[in-house]
Amino acid sequence: MTDSPSNTAALRDLAEQILDIAKSAGADAADAMVVQGISQTVSLRNGALEQAERSEGTEMGLRVMVGQRQACVSAADLRPDTLRDMAARAVTMARLAPEDPTVGLADPAQLSSMRDASGLELSDDGAAPLPAEMEDEARRAEAAARAVAKVTQIQSSNAGYSHRTIFLAGSNGFAGGYARSDYGLSCVAISGEGTGMERDYYGDGRIFRSDLISPEEIGREAGMRAAARAGxxxxxxxxxxxxxxxxxxxxxxxxxxxxxxxxxxxxxxxxxxxxxxxxxxxxxxxxxxxxxxxxxxxxxxxxxxxxxxxxxxxxxxxxxxxxxxxxxxxxxxxxxxxxxxxxxxxxxxxxxxxxxxxxxxxxxxxxxxxxxxxxxxxxxxxxxxxxxxxxxxxxxxxxxxxxxxxxxxxxxxxxxxxxxxxxxxxxxxxxxxxxxxxxxxxxxxxxxxxxxxx
Structure with a gap:
């Protein structure tokens, strides 16, 4: 999934919009974090599909300061009316909060000049994996674990993916954002029966899907670890x-x-x-x-x-x-x-x-x-x-x-x-x-x- 400039620009607009609303509502200072992303998981248990979920959306967190008092609120409904209510509620909460002399945004001179993650390779630009592909990988891991001698059952085999873009902005002039992706595959195997059951696991998590070790290696290692625990x-x-x-x-x-x-x-x-x-x-x-x-x-x-x-x-x-x-x-x-x-x-x-x-x-x-x-x-x-x-x-x-x-x-x-x-x-x-x-x-x-x- 590519983090397009237009996507980042939209999150920046949202963050700056809520900061303006917060200032108009009475905040002396404020910062906002906007997160937009998708995640999907596929879980198998003993060969049966147990869970397949996908979620996506945009959420915002707002911190406002009134003098040396602060309050935090969040929302997933980002319509203008909701943002105004959100800012007003945050300012009201801050006025009722105890005073804290350590509260405050960074001085502009302290702020980073780096405003994105260029060069850090934190986001995989490849297409998001299809649920069927994730299920196939989980099944391959499970099959490899089950093939190990002494393994009696597979507790779970899980594949996961997420991609999110994060944007942070403050009334002190800071504005920056970047995208992050995560891929993961894991397997939990069991050896023995009844009260003699022992379990162990293996898994891998990477930013780039191409870096993941194979499902067969993950399953085989999980199975060998569980088998070694027998007795x-x-x-x-x-x-x-x-x-x-x-x-x-x-x-x-x-x-x-x-x-x-x-x-x-x-x-x-x-x-x-x-x-x-x-x-x-x-x-x-x-x-x-x-x-x-x-x-x-x-x-x-x-x-x-x-x-x-x-x-x-x-x-x-x-x-x-x-x-x-x-x-x-x-x-x-x-x-x-x-x-x-x-x-x-x-x-x-x-x-x-x-x-x-x-x-x-x-x-x-x-x-x-x-x-x-x-x-x-x-x-x-x-x-x-x-x-x-x-x-x-x-x-x-x-x-x-x-x-x-x-x-x-x-x-x-x-x-x-x-x-x-x-x-x-x-x-x-x-x-x-x-x-x-x-x-x-x-x-x-x-x-x-x-x-x-x-």
Whole structure:
């Protein structure tokens, strides 16, 4: 689907129209986000078509400011009368809201000069896939998974597609927009019967359809993963090394991101609230954001407040170098925004990170497993009990038990626990990160955690 200039121009006209209406209704300042898009999904379950959906439309979110008070409203009905009612309601709500000294748009001097996504390759110009094509791909994935020995059923096989154009405009003079496309295919397979059933999955998501791996490869990998889990049992209880597989390792880094989010720091509710400049990862590790990567799902030319996206290190040589900030949290902390504002149609901006990579010393995955000795390889996490203030960590896990560096049997129904500061301070990294993902995080070995199993 091509993002035509006329399409972008129409969204710009809508955004500027609502800004003018908001000013006339009494807003001192305002910004608007308009999103136009289509999405379609096809889901199969054990060979039967379970779901086929398509949606399309244009929606708008409006944020108005009256003095140091703000309010947000949204609408999918974009007729002139609705827009006037929408703006009037937003101004009324803002006048009743509590005053917040951190509320305000970016200064014009702070705004990005980049107003579109030229060069980032975020939108596939090819035609949208037909529902019949998506169903065929889902069926091919399912057939490949079912052909794997020990696979007894297919829980689901899903194909999805979306294309949307986003336009952001503010009364501070910012106006910019870009298009984004997403294709995805996944399969969930089951091995065993009754109480002995075990499931696993595999999938792929890309901006360009031509980059997707084949349905057969997706189904086969899902089936092999499920088959490998046959006969899973509880592991030993005790203190052991824990190896977080690449498919779940990004959750560990996600806990760092939550802890250095400006909102958590401003509230004082983060286990890293006093750690700026201190070591949080081993020496040699950097945590880098690059919002300007080509064909990456977390890329963006500017943030949700119109500030220029730029490369940044949140951790350098193991030491915490920066918080994740939007304008409001930066003002609360007396700092400058890191251009990490994100927003939906119904809420004001808040800090968020897109593309991220953990860079540092790495070894071969199999070498790291051998050096691990005896412990747990985690491939799936369930539930969550993370204390955001202390960093105490406890999660349900499944995966494989490793003895003398070799995988010996599948594991389920266990709990792993520790403290994030201690865990992350001892990590070692494998060399298996997938470079096309928005989170390029390899498998990570944590030196020691408490396992509750048999």
């Amino acid at each position: 899973a049992r509880k592991p030993k209880t005790g203190k052991y090394p824990v190896f977080f597989d690449e498919r779940v390792s990004s959750t560990l880094i996600g806990h760092i991101l939550a802890a250095i989010n400006g909102s958590a720091i401003a509230r004082g509710s983060s286990w890293l609230r006093d750690a700026l400049g201190e070591a949080v990862l081993p020496v040699g590790f950097d945590l880098l954001e690059d919002p300007l990567r080509k064909r990456a799902g977390g890329s963006r030319p500017f943030d949700a407040e119109g500030l220029a996206a730029q490369k940044r290190a949140f951790i350098q040589d193991g030491k915490l170098a920066s918080w994740v900030l939007d304008l409001a949290t930066a003002r609360k902390l007396g700092l400058e925004s890191t251009a990490n504002a994100a927003r939906g149609l119904t809420s004001p901006p808040s800090p968020s990170v897109g593309n991220l990579a953990l860079v540092g010393p790495k070894v071969e995955r199999e070498t790291l497993l051998r050096e691990m000795g005896t412990g747990l390889l985690v491939t799936s996490l369930i539930g969550s009990s993370i204390n955001p203030t202390t960093g105490d960590y406890s999660r349900g896990a499944s995966g494989f038990w490793v003895e003398n560096g070799e995988i010996t049997y599948a594991v389920n129904e266990c709990t792993i626990a520790g403290n994030l500061r201690d865990m992350l301070g001892t990590i070692r990294a494998a060399n298996d990160a997938r470079s096309h993902l928005s989170r390029v995080i390899p498998s990570l070995l944590v030196e020691e955690m408490t396992l509750a199993g048999a």
